[in-house]
Amino acid sequence: MLAKPRPRDGEAEALGHAASLEALYGHLPAEKIVELAIREEFAGRIAAVSSFGADSAVLLDIIARVDRGLPVLFLDTGKHFEETLSYRDALAADFGLTDVKVLKPDEGALERVDPDGRLHQSDTDACCAVRKVEPLARGVAPFDAWFTGRKRFQAATRATLPVFESVGSRIRINPLARWTTSDQADYMRSHRLRENPLVAYGYLSIGCFPCTQPVQPGDDARSGRWAGQAKVECGIHLTGLDASLTDSSL
Numbered sequence: 001m002l003a004k005p006r007p008r009d010g011e012a013e014a015l016g017h018a019a020s021l022e023a024l025y026g027h028l029p030a031e032k033i034v035e036l037a038i039r040e041e042f043a044g045r046i047a048a049v050s051s052f053g054a055d056s057a058v059l060l061d062i063i064a065r066v067d068r069g070l071p072v073l074f075l076d077t078g079k080h081f082e083e084t085l086s087y088r089d090a091l092a093a094d095f096g097l098t099d100v101k102v103l104k105p106d107e108g109a110l111e112r113v114d115p116d117g118r119l120h121q122s123d124t125d126a127c128c129a130v131r132k133v134e135p136l137a138r139g140v141a142p143f144d145a146w147f148t149g150r151k152r153f154q155a156a157t158r159a160t161l162p163v164f165e166s167v168g169s170r171i172r173i174n175p176l177a178r179w180t181t182s183d184q185a186d187y188m189r190s191h192r193l194r195e196n197p198l199v200a201y202g203y204l205s206i207g208c209f210p211c212t213q214p215v216q217p218g219d220d221a222r223s224g225r226w227a228g229q230a231k232v233e234c235g236i237h238l239t240g241l242d243a244s245l246t247d248s249s250l
Contacts, residue, residue: 010169018171021164030175031062033163037145037173038066045144046173047071047101049136052088053206054221057193058184059149059176064095071099073139073146077131078105079120079208087196094194103135120210131208145171151179154205154221 021041025033037046048063050056050072063070074088092100109130113119120127140146151174152161161177176184188195198206202214204221215223 011166014166014169014171018162018164018166021171022162026163030059030179031065033173033175034059034062034147035066037147037175038063038070042143042145042171046146047073047140047143048147049073049075049140050149051075051206052084052091052196054196054199054204055149055151055154055184057091057195058187059147060091060095060097061187061191061193062175063147064097068096069098071101071143072097073101073103073136075132075135075139076102076104077208078117079131079210081198081206081209081212083197084206087194090194101139103139105131105135109134120208124211140170143170145173147173147175149176150174151176151184153180156220 025036028036048059048070050060052074060072063072072092076085088100091097113126113130119130150158150161152158161174163174163177165172165174187193196203196206203212204215205225206212207225212225215221
């Protein structure tokens, strides 16, 4: 049996840092976690990543109450629903967000691997790699940490999601990890937050339009993504994100 590769110094340090933060703060309310991360633990060195999808409004509202100028990274894959792009602009205005950074795929990479824009029909992993993973890796490179809105209830693959986790030499923070669907709905209602219009049509997890469909009753929220395939994640939330920066295939 092959031994697992030993983590590099930066990766080992981040792994220990994430574990320490989880022990110190992982039990705290989401609002407090966000405040501590922005103002103390990663002041000036943290961003948020948002899809502006079905569940995005809550985390963005919490962040805006602490710092409206926090960089918010949005992946414009070139395959989004028009409703998603309109919702992005509407939420940014609602919350007064002043630094929404739009990340796009590298044009040269698209010309090499997806010149006709149909790669999703034959290789969804490769399509996600060039349109999402590599652009996000570039986007988070200047930061030491970033927020996501992932939650344990969204899918079986996220059932043990920690609040703090390491990704290479960086820290990814999931302040809403322990939230339930009721927590989400209660916050949306009590704060009168705008809902993505696609939710009303059964889209409970919203990605690129060719690979997203409405969720069937009783299925988990992410079952409409890559339906009929074994694929359950696009790759931006997996541990190999940093590797894409040096992947010669992109």
